[in-house]
Amino acid sequence: MTGGSACDECLARSWLLGRLAAHLDVERGRIIALLDLGEEDLIRAVAGRDAAAVRAERLAFDAGAYRERCADAGLGLICRCDAGYPSALWALPAEPAVLHVAGQLPRLAALTAGEGVAIVGARRASPYALEAARSLARGLGRAGVTVISGMASGIDAAAHEGALDARGASIAVLPAASQRPYPPAARALHGRLIAAGAVVSELGPDVAVRRWMFPARNRLIAALGAMVVVVAARRRSGALLTAELAQTLERPVGAVPGQVTAPLSWGPHALIKRGAFLVTEPADVLEVLFGSDGVPVAAGPGPAPAAELQPLYEALADGHAPAEAFQQAGLDTVRGLAALAALELGGFIHRRPGGHFSIAG
Amino acid sequence: MLARVATFAIDGVQPRQVWVEVDLRAGLPAFTIVGLGDTAVRESRDRIRAAILNSGFKFPDGRITANLAPAFLRKAGPGFDAALALGVLAASAQVPAAALAGYAVFGELSLGGELRDSPGALAVAEGARRAGCARLIVPRSRAREAALVDGLGVVAVPSLRAAADVLSGAKPPPLPDADPRHSGPRQAPDLADVRGQQAPLLALEIAAAGGHNLLFEGAPGTGKTMLARRLPSILPPLSRAEAIEVTRIHSVAGVHADGLINSRPFRAPHHTISPAGLAGGGSPPRPGEATLADHGVLFLDELSEFQRTSLDALRQPLEDGHVTIVRGQRSLRFPTRFMLLAATNPCPCGFAGVDDRCSCGEVELRRHRRRLSGPLLDRMDLLVDVRRPSDEELRRPPLTDSTQAAARVAEARERQRRRLAGTGAACNGEMDVRLVGSRVALQEGAAEELGRAYRSGLLSARGRHRVLRVARTVADLGARDRITREDILLALSLRQRTGAELTVPS
Numbered sequence: 130m131t132g133g134s135a136c137d138e139c140l141a142r143s144w145l146l147g148r149l150a151a152h153l154d155v156e157r158g159r160i161i162a163l164l165d166l167g168e169e170d171l172i173r174a175v176a177g178r179d180a181a182a183v184r185a186e187r188l189a190f191d192a193g194a195y196r197e198r199c200a201d202a203g204l205g206l207i208c209r210c211d212a213g214y215p216s217a218l219w220a221l222p223a224e225p226a227v228l229h230v231a232g233q234l235p236r237l238a239a240l241t242a243g244e245g246v247a248i249v250g251a252r253r254a255s256p257y258a259l260e261a262a263r264s265l266a267r268g269l270g271r272a273g274v275t276v277i278s279g280m281a282s283g284i285d286a287a288a289h290e291g292a293l294d295a296r297g298a299s300i301a302v303l304p305a306a307s308q309r310p311y312p313p314a315a316r317a318l319h320g321r322l323i324a325a326g327a328v329v330s331e332l333g334p335d336v337a338v339r340r341w342m343f344p345a346r347n348r349l350i351a352a353l354g355a356m357v358v359v360v361a362a363r364r365r366s367g368a369l370l371t372a373e374l375a376q377t378l379e380r381p382v383g384a385v386p387g388q389v390t391a392p393l394s395w396g397p398h399a400l401i402k403r404g405a406f407l408v409t410e411p412a413d414v415l416e417v418l419f420g421s422d423g424v425p426v427a428a429g430p431g432p433a434p435a436a437e438l439q440p441l442y443e444a445l446a447d448g449h450a451p452a453e454a455f456q457q458a459g460l461d462t463v464r465g466l467a468a469l470a471a472l473e474l475g476g477f478i479h480r481r482p483g484g485h486f487s488i489a490g
Numbered sequence: 491m492l493a494r495v496a497t498f499a500i501d502g503v504q505p506r507q508v509w510v511e512v513d514l515r516a517g518l519p520a521f522t523i524v525g526l527g528d529t530a531v532r533e534s535r536d537r538i539r540a541a542i543l544n545s546g547f548k549f550p551d552g553r554i555t556a557n558l559a560p561a562f563l564r565k566a567g568p569g570f571d572a573a574l575a576l577g578v579l580a581a582s583a584q585v586p587a588a589a590l591a592g593y594a595v596f597g598e599l600s601l602g603g604e605l606r607d608s609p610g611a612l613a614v615a616e617g618a619r620r621a622g623c624a625r626l627i628v629p630r631s632r633a634r635e636a637a638l639v640d641g642l643g644v645v646a647v648p649s650l651r652a653a654a655d656v657l658s659g660a661k662p663p664p665l666p667d668a669d670p671r672h673s674g675p676r677q678a679p680d681l682a683d684v685r686g687q688q689a690p691l692l693a694l695e696i697a698a699a700g701g702h703n704l705l706f707e708g709a710p711g712t713g714k715t716m717l718a719r720r721l722p723s724i725l726p727p728l729s730r731a732e733a734i735e736v737t738r739i740h741s742v743a744g745v746h747a748d749g750l751i752n753s754r755p756f757r758a759p760h761h762t763i764s765p766a767g768l769a770g771g772g773s774p775p776r777p778g779e780a781t782l783a784d785h786g787v788l789f790l791d792e793l794s795e796f797q798r799t800s801l802d803a804l805r806q807p808l809e810d811g812h813v814t815i816v817r818g819q820r821s822l823r824f825p826t827r828f829m830l831l832a833a834t835n836p837c838p839c840g841f842a843g844v845d846d847r848c849s850c851g852e853v854e855l856r857r858h859r860r861r862l863s864g865p866l867l868d869r870m871d872l873l874v875d876v877r878r879p880s881d882e883e884l885r886r887p888p889l890t891d892s893t894q895a896a897a898r899v900a901e902a903r904e905r906q907r908r909r910l911a912g913t914g915a916a917c918n919g920e921m922d923v924r925l926v927g928s929r930v931a932l933q934e935g936a937a938e939e940l941g942r943a944y945r946s947g948l949l950s951a952r953g954r955h956r957v958l959r960v961a962r963t964v965a966d967l968g969a970r971d972r973i974t975r976e977d978i979l980l981a982l983s984l985r986q987r988t989g990a991e992l993t994v995p996s
Contacts, residue, residue, distance in 0.1 A: 255849065256837075282853065391849075450877055452688060462688035467979035474943050474982070484707060484836070484875020 135208035135227050137192035142168065142226035144190055147305075147336040148183060152176055157341035164223035164345060195333070202308040202334035205234040215241035220378050221352045225331035231307045231319075232327035240298050240327065244418055245275035247354030247375070249347075249368040250284025250361045251393055258284060258361035258393060260487055261385050263291035265358065268411025270297020274418070277302065277354045279346060280315055280322070284360045284368070289318055289326075298326045302349045304342030305332035343367055351375040356417055358383040358408050362396025369396045372405070381417050383408040434477045441468045445478060446488045491515075493580035493587050496594040496623055497573035498614040499558075499565045502815075502822035503742045503777055505610075505617025509559045510570060510595075512577035517553030523574070525558030528566045528774070537568070537599050538575045545603035545651040550582035564818075566774040568598035569608045572627065575599055575650055576657070589657040593645075594618040597629045603650040605629035609744035612737050615639040627653050633665050634749045635741055638734060678723045678753055682891035683716070686883030690717050693874035693984055695895050698724045699902035700963030701919030703808075703830040703869050705793070705986060708876030710840045714833035715758075717876065718789045721831060722754040723892035724899050725787075732785045735825070739784055743777050755786030757828075761795040765803035770824045775815045780807040783828035793832040794861045801866045804830075808869050829919075830869065833876075834862060871919060871956045873986040902966040918963045926955055930962050935975035943982055957981045 145168060146153070152175040156163055166174060168187070176183045199206055207213055208227045213234065218224045230237050246269055248262055262284045266276045270292035278285040280301035292299040301322050303311050307330035310319035322328050331349065332342065350371055351357055357375035359382070362368035372382045383406040387394030401407050406417055434442045444454035455465030469486070472478045478486045493512045498505040521535045542549050556574055558565050573595040580587040596614045597605040611632035616639055618626045625643035628636045633646030645662045647653045656662050684691060690706065694717060697704040706714040728736060733750050740746035740755070759768060759779040770778035780788060790796060807813045807826035815822045837850040838858050850858070906917050909929055915921050921929065932940070940957065943949050949957065958973075961981035965973045 253853075256855075451875070452686070452877060453880070455688075462692050463980055464976070466689060466692070466983035467976045470943075470979040470983035474939075474946060474948065476946070480987070484877060 135196075135206040136210045139208035139210060139226040140192045140195050140206070141187065141190045143229075143331065143333060144195060145171070145183075145187060146331070147333050148186065149175055150332075150336055150339050150342075152179070153341050154339045157344070160341045160344055161223065161348060199229060199334055202306075203231060204308050204334055205230040205232075205237075207234060207237070213238035215353060217241060217245075217355075218349065218352050221348055223348075224352075225349060228329045228331065229307050229333055230327055230329050232323045232329075236298075237300070237327040237329065240275045240300060241353065243273070243275060245277045245300065245354050246414055246418070247277040247350045247357040247371065248284065248288035249278055249350060249357065249359055249371050250288075251363060251366060251368065251396075252281050252283040252285075254283045254287075254361045254393060255387075255391065256481055258385075258387060259287045260481070261387075262287040262360045263294075264488075265360070265385065265408065265411055265414070266291030266297075266299075267295040269414060270295035270299070272411060272415055273297065274415070275300060275326070277350055279303070279350055280311065280318065280328070282312060282314065286315060286318055288360075289322060293321050293325055296325075300326050300353065301328045302346050302353065303328060303330040304338045304346045305330050305336040306334050306338070308334050311338060344370060347371040348374050351380065352378055354380065356381045356383060356406075356414060358385065358414060359397050359400055359405075360385045361387055361393040363392050364395050364399075366396060369400075372396075372400055381406060383414060383417065385409065434472055434475055438468050438472055438475075438477075441465065442472055442477060442488075445472075445486050451484065451486060491581050491583065491587075493577045493590065495573040495577045495580070495590055496618070496621065497570055497596055498594065498617040499563060500567075500569075500610045500613050500742055501563070502775060502824055503613060503739050503781070505613045505620075506563060507617060507621045508563070508565065508570070509557075510573040510577045511557040511559060512574070512581040513555045513557075514550055514578070514581040515553050519551050519553070521554045521556075523556045523558070525556075525561045526564050527558060527570070528564070530568045531558070531565055531570060534568060534571045534574060534599075537571055537601060538578060540601040541571070541575055541599040541603040541650050542578065544601060545649065545654070547579060547584050547654070548582070550578065554578060554581070564774065564820075567608075568606075569596055569610065569614075571599035572597040572605055572650065572653065576627075576653060579654060585654045585657045589659075592624040593627060593657070594621070594623040594625070595627045595653070597627070597632075599650060605647060605649055605653070607631040610738075610742040611636045612638060612734070612741045615642055615644070616734075616738065618642055627656070630663075630666060632741075635737065637665055638737065638750050678892075679716075679720050680723055680892045681720050681895055682888045684713070684720065684888055685886065686879030686889075687713060687717065687876065688889060689984075690874050690876050691889060691895075693872050694721055695724065695899060696960060696963050696967065696984070697721070697829065697831070697872055698895075699899045699917075699967050700871075700906070700960065701829060701917035702871035702960060702963065703919070704832075704872040704874070705867070705870045706831075706833040706874060706876050707836050708833070709878070710835065712876045712878045714876050715789075715791055718758070718787070718791075718831050718833060719756060720892065721787050721789075721829070722756045724895040725754050725829075726896075726900050726903055728752060728754060728785060736785050739777055739781055739825070743782060745782065755783050755828075756789065757783040757786065758789040758791060761790070761792045763796070763800055765797070765800045768800050769803040769807055769813050769826075770815055773817060775817055775822050775824075777824050778813070780804060780813060780826040780828060781824040784825045786828055788828040788830050790830070790832040793834040793866075794858055798861075805865050808866070832866075832870065836875075867986065868952065870986045871960050872984045874984055898967060901969070902963065905966045905969070906963075918959050918966070921959055921962075923955060926958050926962075930958050931972045932978075933972045933974050936961070936973045936978045939975050939978045939982075943978075948982075949985070953985060957985050960984065 266288040276292035276299045278288045289299045307328045310316045351374035359372050384397035384400040385408050440458035444457040495510040499508045579585045598608045611628050612635045615636040619639050619642045627645045630646045630648050636644045737751045757779045768778050811827045813824050838854050961973045961977045964977040
């Protein structure tokens with residue numbers, strides 16, 4: 130991979146944000162407003178006693194060396210002056226000057242030119258919510274819609290995985306240093322995303338992650354998606370901030386409902402009460418994006434289970450536990466368990482912890 | 491004057507003959523006991539002196555040296571008291587020394603001269619018979635236990651005085667109860683108490699029929715423990731030899747004191763148990779829960795809460811059917827042929843799969859699964875989910891009872907015994923790779939289905955063997971000579987999913 134053609138001015142801007150990372154963290158309450166400031170205003174606003182030193186370093190900034198460093202880290206560069214810069218980001222009041230891209234630049238350009246949906250949610254989520262995120266992303270991936278998220282553990286990771294499992298495309302936006310997995314445990318997912326999608330970040334390869342970078346990153350996720358879907362989010366969570374940002378950008382927001390008593394469902398339900406689209410299946414999202422008859426690729430059903438397995442399959446799809454499903458399908462325990470194994474072998478259902486079976490696909 | 495009394499030390503769970511030699515000669519009054527005794531043996535001097543005096547005998551003046559031979563064997567516990575005391579009495583001619591020939595003596599003394607309850611009487615009785623002793627003197631409370639050994643005259647006496655009287659020619663008192671076998675088993679819990687739970691009941695029956703280890707997964711309060719406690723009731727009854735062995739082990743461990751144990755043991759140690767508590771150990775080495783569960787069921791509830799080291803200690807017992815404990819220069823062997831039954835919550839909070847109540851994060855789930863995986867899970871053939879029975883199921887009559895299930899199990903075991911005769915394996919669960927290859931015949935469709943599962947990556951090579959063993963048992967329960975496609979599918983459905991297999995492919 131080679132360094133892109135990003136211009137010196139934009140690179141300097143990106144460098145400056147990294148240089149002021151510690152100062153910005155102090156002021157993270159108004160981070161979005163700060164990011165909208167010009168260079169000199171930004172230095173004056175946050176650098177304090179270091180202002181003179183920062184100005185001197187800014188004058189000495191060597192764009193060539195920065196490009197080389199990024200190329201060494203395997204990052205491609207694309208700045209807001211380039212033709213391939215995702216136009217969706219222009220909707221932001223403070224668009225990122227440069228995207229540091231792990232993965233192929235042309236692919237990022239192609240993906241951002243097509244339709245994308247952001248799926249965001251809680252890090253600690255229930256198996257139900259994870260499955261909801263995964264299967265939603267699978268459906269979107271199959272329909273050729275790019276799934277955008279933040280690679281955090283939980284819902285974010287499940288969304289990326291779902292899209293990639295369906296051989297769809299997915300883009301992760303990291304707080305900083307997109308050549309490294311963040312969180313580090315997501316190494317495998319990071320590799321899959323680079324191979325089949327892209328991992329991007331506003332900040333350069335040597336910037337350490339700080340707290341202000343998460344809301345800053347969330348604004349990119351909100352802008353890159355033509356729609357934002359929240360799967361599980363507690364009160365005052367980052368996912369809700371992303372959804373709010375999307376609303377200010379006039380992007381449609383969707384939410385996947387959960388159990389009304391679970392704290393994790395608070396976010397999605399609050400959004401739905403305020404008029405967000407209720408999302409229960411990929412078709413709901415596709416309808417918002419393309420209208421009721423403009424779905425690009427039919428997210429049609431996969432191969433169906435054999436006829437004798439059909440009643441059990443349907444009972445499970447209705448959410449019944451195996452024992453009840455056997456009864457509904459008129460099977461005794463022995464034949465029911467055998468049919469369950471046959472469905473699992475065929476890849477139609479997956480076993481979840483606690484002996485619950487979920488429908489694949 | 492020198493007297494010799496036969497007695498027995500318990501080495502692990504086996505008796506070892508010990509000769510008590512008492513030498514009495516003129517000299518400064520002294521009483522020494524040599525022969526590698528522990529503190530309890532050293533303290534027995536004071537008990538013996540008081541017991542002899544309080545029984546109306548005279549404690550001899552002079553120098554008494556008692557030896558417990560062989561001298562290299564460590565001797566523990568107070569069970570040598572009675573033999574030592576009778577040795578002293580014989581050496582001082584207060585009982586006829588010649589009468590002691592042909593007797594073995596076992597028991598602890600109280601200061602008042604009563605023979606106290608002493609664990610391990612059955613092991614001692616077996617040793618006495620093997621050593622050719624005609625009669626055995628034991629405390630009365632252990633009479634029925636000792637009388638389980640055929641061809642041995644059991645003299646059950648309440649006190650040292652009574653023992654001395656018998657040796658002097660008095661008629662031995664009658665045994666407390668004529669037939670120890672009448673001390674029948676306690677009423678075991680029955681499967682008829684279970685409502686609903688078709689799949690767990692089926693798994694329990696398959697496990698019992700094939701000797702397969704079984705794992706229950708389910709939320710708290712769904713009845714995992716209740717089901718587990720009923721497994722012994724459908725296992726084949728203990729044979730006489732097995733029952734004697736179980737009784738001996740429980741007697742040595744001091745957890746049983748009355749007659750023959752007729753029901754299979756069920757041991758459910760708490761998850762805080764130490765490795766030594768589970769596999770045996772300590773000094774002197776004592777049988778652990780694995781040995782107490784010999785010929786029965788070892789139930790580990792909350793499997794993921796057990797310490798790693800404790801579970802690792804179960805590896806040898808599971809693989810070899812015995813555990814070897816090395817202390818000093820000696821090694822002891824305890825039998826551990828148990829069926830392993832374990833239960834676990836599906837996730838740390840326990841509510842995964844129950845509506846949407848689970849509040850566990852992905853990281854916690856992963857940690858939980860990692861704790862579960864490992865060599866122990868590798869030995870579990872069956873996994874079944876236990877869910878709360880529905881309201882309707884609670885109102886319906888039970889699906890089966892232990893008598894019916896036990897009959898089906900016995901029939902399936904009989905088929906296995908015929909098929910596996912001469913192979914060293916008693917049931918399908920004990921078949922190794924070679925036996926599975928040579929004794930398990932599949933119908934065409936069955937082989938095809940198994941191949942499909944293997945190719946799809948749902949099964950590991952070891953998992954494939956487990957499925958074959960379980961499918962063989964399913965076919966045995968259905969009296970089929972060849973495994974059908976449905977048998978394989980049922981076994982697949984109940985297969986154990988370790989580590990990665992337990993999780994969803996994603």
